[in-house]
Amino acid sequence: MSNLSISTPVQLKNVTIQDDFWSPYISLVRDVVVPYQWEALNDRIEGTEPSHAIRNFRIAAGLEQGDFYGMVFQDSDVAKWLEAVGYLLERKADPELEKIADEVVDLIAKAQHADGYLNTYFTLKEPSGRWTNLAECHELYCAGHLIEAAVAYEKATGKGKILEVACKLADCIDAAFGPEEGKIKGYDGHQEIELALMKLYRATSNDQYMKLAKFFLDQRGQTPHFYDLEYDRRNGDTHFKSLRMAKDKSYSQAHLPIRLQETAEGHAVRVVYMCAGMADVAAATGDEELLQACLSLWKNIVNKRMYITGAIGSMAYGESFTLDYDLPSDTAYAETCASIGLIFFAQRMLQIEPRSEYADVLERALYNTVIGGMSRDGQHFFYVNPLEVWPEASGKNQSFDHVKMERQRWFGCACCPPNIARLLASLGSYIYSVQGQTLYAHLYIGSQITVDLDGSAVQFVQHSELPWEGNVRFELTMDRPKSFALALRIPGWCTASDVRVNGQPVPEAAKRILNGYLHLEREWSSGDIVHLILPMNVNPMKGNPDIRETVGMVAIQRGPMVYCLEEADNGKGLHKLLLHPGGGDRVRFDPDLMGGMLTIELPAYRIQEEGWADQLYRANAEDRLEATTATFIPYFAWANRGIGEMRVWVRENTALPF
Amino acid sequence: MSNLSISTPVQLKNVTIQDDFWSPYISLVRDVVVPYQWEALNDRIEGTEPSHAIRNFRIAAGLEQGDFYGMVFQDSDVAKWLEAVGYLLERKADPELEKIADEVVDLIAKAQHADGYLNTYFTLKEPSGRWTNLAECHELYCAGHLIEAAVAYEKATGKGKILEVACKLADCIDAAFGPEEGKIKGYDGHQEIELALMKLYRATSNDQYMKLAKFFLDQRGQTPHFYDLEYDRRNGDTHFKSLRMAKDKSYSQAHLPIRLQETAEGHAVRVVYMCAGMADVAAATGDEELLQACLSLWKNIVNKRMYITGAIGSMAYGESFTLDYDLPSDTAYAETCASIGLIFFAQRMLQIEPRSEYADVLERALYNTVIGGMSRDGQHFFYVNPLEVWPEASGKNQSFDHVKMERQRWFGCACCPPNIARLLASLGSYIYSVQGQTLYAHLYIGSQITVDLDGSAVQFVQHSELPWEGNVRFELTMDRPKSFALALRIPGWCTASDVRVNGQPVPEAAKRILNGYLHLEREWSSGDIVHLILPMNVNPMKGNPDIRETVGMVAIQRGPMVYCLEEADNGKGLHKLLLHPGGGDRVRFDPDLMGGMLTIELPAYRIQEEGWADQLYRANAEDRLEATTATFIPYFAWANRGIGEMRVWVRENTALPF
Ligand SMILES: [Zn+2]
């Protein structure tokens, strides 16, 4: 087996985002989110559960007295923050931030044991318990995040210290785990180490890290079952009260060897982190069987188990996948981290084979669930992202206990906020990739990049009106005419794209589309301009008839964005609205609405209470309807105007055949 | 205050049910259910959780060695069984059964303490814990059931022993509880003692029992809160792990004094048992304020929080009510006992004021949820009665963990089966009541009764074709012509009733309808025949627009029965069916279907999978429909043909105004 020929993302440092929609997010991450999260990690946000994450490191490093506090995976919050800082510094120097980060690096290094082991929970709480409870205790998960942070920070700053820490840690893990006699045959309950080791492998070219990643993947689900063996060795001692992690194998995707898994089961974040690692190993090794396993899981997720908002994991219990087509709107779990993990998986699949369906899913998750997971102020977050809320039921119907009506300042289990931060800080690396002499444009985000093609640097300046309008323009600059291909993704939401090169139509454009990418292969010159027109219609989307929740309903999508109804615009009782079939739409950009927002108005009917008095059920009652206008806003912007009803799926009559 | 003038149910011993539909149920209870439950109480049903209820009494009586086993309210299962036996014996002698029951009475008497206290849990497990945990431990609840059993058994057999036990127990309670100094100011977490004491009051004419019932009712929800006081006295010790019973006041309707409660909150069975007791006390004392409180709660339940099947308590968590109009079909809890309790409440309201709406609700609960809660073999039971099931999701989506797809042989918490048994065994007492010179017919169930009217006995023989057809005939026999009124309930499901006396139309029949009862007041003679024709149409029922779950859907009702779709008749994917507006219906009685069942066929469309391939969402997709027939069976008969999908609410297009 040899590695697959994959496309390589254009590196973050070579991408400058200049975009009306996204630049404010990038600034927000830099100016607000990362500083805010630093305050949170240091327990300086009032009125929220303390994080204690930095103090845990200080205590483990011997700089302070005290006890460990927080979740068993609290260390990972620091790592994710450091990773985000790495991305920010890779883009733009910031000596003050770098100084803080360097101190964090020093602190982490001090907390590391002489043999490379690094985990403040076990150091402080269970010094003799190292590697005894992989199913529950997230040791390798935390290690994985530390490694990801190290790779990002070293790349950004060139400072080797944190990478050394990471390698020492990875070597410590490698000494403990592996197929060799005497080594532990286990794997972490929460996948993360696998994709992290692959990053470390790419950063260091040390094969051993790749082998270890592959070992962890292939060990998962083998029998006799490692989690049972370690459980017995612990005499049934567990970390969490519930036996779910220790005993429910599918919760952590350990019910089958990964190559035999055809459906996404259990904890959603774990599934997609695992898949990202699988894709990394498949790409690096050319392991076709592993790639097929990735494809099976991909298909099951995106064709059977994904919300229209790109959210996954529909059940609160176990933060889990359930079964095909089970996508309830109001009890949805739909964790922000799960959509971020889906983006990681999609990006890797896209590198292995540039197919627009991967980028379509990536875009869907990004423009809807991920940015919906953070408020416009960068200081409030959703962990759970429902597609319908009924505030009155909150606190009264326990089915909705996990659903928050407003974004929260922080969480006791604070996985999501730093995950959003690191994703947005690295957004530039998701826009383009290069394979041979082809530059792929995956996302239409205004940006400037410089890449080597046909022997020397070419500059591309992308202007994009997304997500509100589908007009995109590329300006090319190069020192001499060059032959290469520009491959432009034609999004799934667009059915009639048009492309012009220097104002001229491209002959036989349709024939140039391969796997959803329009390949413009020619000799390019400085000053060439490519226009891509992606008409955005208001698309009423239907769900597959096997989805019980969406039958008879439509969701409104326009471009990459899914829209929703809110009480603020439409009053209470959103379920009483029925869209008017064939009515026109009115699309408006309102510059004053939440900093500038597109709204869609559709003619609708509203069922009236009139005639019902206090009756609960009536025979042969015709609904009384009143014509009205349903006003939609982008889903990501919901819950920014106080607590109120929201819904994505809206009723529509079915067109009868006669 | 003086007692209200109320109608009195015609006593069970004076009612002989002779009915094609109901007689088999009565025989079933006598021949199968009660014997079966006797086996269950004696732990002789293989493959089910043991009950241990009889053994608990034997151990407490000193006849056997061993430990208490089961729920803290296990005693009540024996009491409910004995109560059912009382009703059976009241109807028809059965020396063999009476012998067994007499032995149970002896056993219970032996388990009673010298001071009257009687509770095997506390006797065996916490002898010093008497009356220390009313919020959680069901002592008075068990006492209430014992009292109900005693009243029924004494009435049936004339044997005073068990009534003496009950009075001794009630006196023991009266000595412990009450407004007097030194007595406990508490009340049971699970209401039951109140309505039981009112039965004992009526059986013994001892005022003290009524006063005690009223004390318990009025004490509920007073501050300082008794449950907090006793909790503190126990130093925070609890019986159940969850603090719900001890701390969540609304769970046991103790959040407010009962006269201030306007919405049905918390555990549904407790609410309706409480309401039945409140109505009893209001009727006996003429307490108008208490009656108004009953009315408020009645209205809230039946106008805002009741399923179309007469089920109540929509949430599994706490077996509870949630909020107005929150009536999810697939996660419904809808405990069988709660509908039985609603029948208790309805019957008492009906006695206070004969209004057909009370009987309508009683009938709805009886013909749908209650008999749906037991299989046709009398040996399998539902605790939870959903209005929609999706078997594939069972075990995969935790929202449905409480929902069983098939009736169960027994339950660890076995409240429902004996509750069905005692209700059906006493069904005769729900059909008629007498107030002054008026005989009210509430239910149309073939039967023969003898009542005193205008000075001597009148015999009524009712022939009824319900629930399949709305033809009812009364034949009257008396020794001489008499003046009295026959008040016939015109059910809410019937919009065009017709009545004939001796073949002749009744002049101005509509004007004779008062509160839903058609009053035929005249001089009657032997041989008079009254025909009541209640045309049964297939009624597509709509839910109030405020019910999110039912908007755009209809439920099919015909007569008292709600119908449902099952996979057995309609294949999988019942949510894909869309009823054809205005299509005709085909009503058929199939004598071979589950012992004789009416089916309803309606023209419908089924959304096809064709064209969807593996897609999850599509833009601008027209549904492909195929004409089909939707076959409905009565809801109560669901889940008798293996595991499969079921649903009550079916999609229908909304009729647009233009
Ligand atoms: Zn998260």
Ligand SMILES: [Zn+2]
């Ligand atoms: Zn029950």
